[in-house]
Amino acid sequence: MLETLKQPWPWYVAGALIGLTVPYLLLVGNKTFGISSSLRHLCAACMPGDITFFKYDWKKEAWNLFFVGGIAIGAFIGAQFLSNPDPIILAESTQAYLATKGITDTTQLLPSEIFSWDQLFTVRGLIFIVLGGFMVGFGTRWAGGCTSGHAIMGLSSLQWPSLVATIMFMVGGIVMTWFILPYLLTL
Amino acid sequence: MSTNLEQASTADADLSARELDAMCVNESELKHPWWYNFKYTVWGILFGIVFVKAEIISWFRIQEMFRFESFHMYGVIGTAVFVGLISVQLIQRLKLRTVHGETIHIPKKEFNKGNLDGGLIFGLGRAITGACPGPLFAQVGAGFSVVIVTFLSAVAGTYVYGRFRDKLPH
Numbered sequence: 001m002l003e004t005l006k007q008p009w010p011w012y013v014a015g016a017l018i019g020l021t022v023p024y025l026l027l028v029g030n031k032t033f034g035i036s037s038s039l040r041h042l043c044a045a046c047m048p049g050d051i052t053f054f055k056y057d058w059k060k061e062a063w064n065l066f067f068v069g070g071i072a073i074g075a076f077i078g079a080q081f082l083s084n085p086d087p088i089i090l091a092e093s094t095q096a097y098l099a100t101k102g103i104t105d106t107t108q109l110l111p112s113e114i115f116s117w118d119q120l121f122t123v124r125g126l127i128f129i130v131l132g133g134f135m136v137g138f139g140t141r142w143a144g145g146c147t148s149g150h151a152i153m154g155l156s157s158l159q160w161p162s163l164v165a166t167i168m169f170m171v172g173g174i175v176m177t178w179f180i181l182p183y184l185l186t187l
Numbered sequence: 188m189s190t191n192l193e194q195a196s197t198a199d200a201d202l203s204a205r206e207l208d209a210m211c212v213n214e215s216e217l218k219h220p221w222w223y224n225f226k227y228t229v230w231g232i233l234f235g236i237v238f239v240k241a242e243i244i245s246w247f248r249i250q251e252m253f254r255f256e257s258f259h260m261y262g263v264i265g266t267a268v269f270v271g272l273i274s275v276q277l278i279q280r281l282k283l284r285t286v287h288g289e290t291i292h293i294p295k296k297e298f299n300k301g302n303l304d305g306g307l308i309f310g311l312g313r314a315i316t317g318a319c320p321g322p323l324f325a326q327v328g329a330g331f332s333v334v335i336v337t338f339l340s341a342v343a344g345t346y347v348y349g350r351f352r353d354k355l356p357h
Contacts, residue, residue: 005240011259014241015266021234023274028226030285032293033271034211035321039345053349056204060213066224070231071238071321072328078239079329090247091256098250109245110317110331117333128315129236133323135312137344140320141208142305143294143353147319149210150306151264154296156271161298162210165306170253172310177253181314 005082008089022156031063034149036140038068066152101185124187143168206294208301208352214292215285238325246317253314299357 025031041058042065048054081159087106090098095106105112119125140146145154151169154162198216233246238244243263251257275284278291285291313319316337319351323341326334348355 008242009237011238011241011262011263011315014237014243015263016270017233017237018263019267019270019274019288021230022271023278024230025227026275026278026285026291027283028286028291029213029223030215030287030289030291031227032211034209035319035324037209037211038324038343039320039342040209040349041289042342043346043349047346049350051349052255053207053352054346057201060201061205062221063213064211065222066232067227067234068321068324069233070233071324073228074232074235074237075239075325075328075331076235076243080235082236082240084240088217088242088245088247091251091254093313094247094251094254094256097254098247106247108331109239109242109247109329110326110334111246111357115246115331115333120336129333129337130340132315133314133340134344134347135308136318136320136323136337137341137346138348139305139307139309139312139344141345141348142301143309144208144299144305145210146309146321147264148321149315150302152267152271153210154276155268156198157293158272158275159296161296162304163297165302168303168306169310169313171305172312173253173314174310176311176314177250180311184315 002082006084008084010166018148019156021155029063033153034145035071036137036146036149037061037069038064039137041065041143098185101182103185122187124184127184127187139172155165207238210296212294214294215287215289217289235323235325235328238322239329244318244325246327248315249314260326301355301357304356 022033024031041061044054044056044058077141088109090106103111103113114128120129145165147169148166150162155166241263242248248260253282283291320341323334323338327338
């Protein structure tokens with residue numbers, strides 16, 4: 001049993017459990033699913049300043065912070081006790097491409113060549129770790145949601161603006177991956 | 188009576204403020220002790236385990252996805268939307284209520300230009316970091332300590348958005 005759990009879980013198991021989050025949150029507390037707003041609640045709780053966008057009763061949304069806290073705990077459990085000892089099995093074409101850019105360490109979920117403390121203050125590290133994070137936080141809020149809010153909650157409730165946002169996520173990701181990353185990875 | 192009305196209108200204004208630029212909102216009008224929120228932590232824990240075990244938080248899987256070289260992430264998101272869609276349909280058609288007896292409410296969102304511009308910026312950032320906001324929490328929890336910087340950067344991005352929201356097209 002434990003050995004099976006330690007293997008990578010198939011997409012349909014993961015997809016079903018993630019999809020069930022939608023009815024779970026609705027049924028236990030009338031909450032709509034999403035994650036990126038937790039970043040806004042942190043701003044509202046810790047440093048609202050004089051900014052209208054952060055002036056609301058964030059305690060009403062504290063549930064979302066409890067939820068993301070759970071995600072971090074769950075990831076800790078998954079990594080500590082259910083960790084897969086083998087390297088991640090990538091598509092051969094992806095692996096070959098990344099190798100041409102010097103990314104060969106597939107022993108962990110993130111490449112150590114980019115995401116490590118000693119890379120942080122290189123040009124590449126600043127772009128991948130600092131600028132990338134900024135774009136995720138800024139972009140999701142401007143878009144009004146992230147993958148969970150728009151692509152899962154929004155599409156599940158048949159809201160067309162969420163479909164537009166989801167398409168734009170894909171467009172941005174494809175442009176970056178095909179036209180900009182080939183350069184950024186070699187920095 | 189008038190205080191009740193005032194309270195109601197303040198509550199409505201606060202709900203609209205919370206719904207602004209957000210998909211995930213507490214639509215409940217009930218008040219519960221703070222520890223009721225642990226039911227969200229419990230689900231979050233399950234969610235976090237899935238994130239790690241299905242390698243959804245992996246930068247490599249996101250590269251594969253945008254390079255169209257693996258079905259994995261499309262399978263995950265497609266299944267999640269399918270299950271979510273069926274669930275929402277069932278809840279609405281059967282007029283299901285919450286465990287506390289409240290009517291379930293899913294707000295309808297209006298389109299705004301941020302869906303385009305913000306969506307594009309998020310997409311670009313997602314391909315760089317290999318993460319959405321959820322996986323950022325999970326990567327930190329899974330022990331990738333440098334992602335704390337990415338996470339703080341994302342909070343800063345949200346803060347800057349809030350600060351300059353009025354000047355951006357919507």
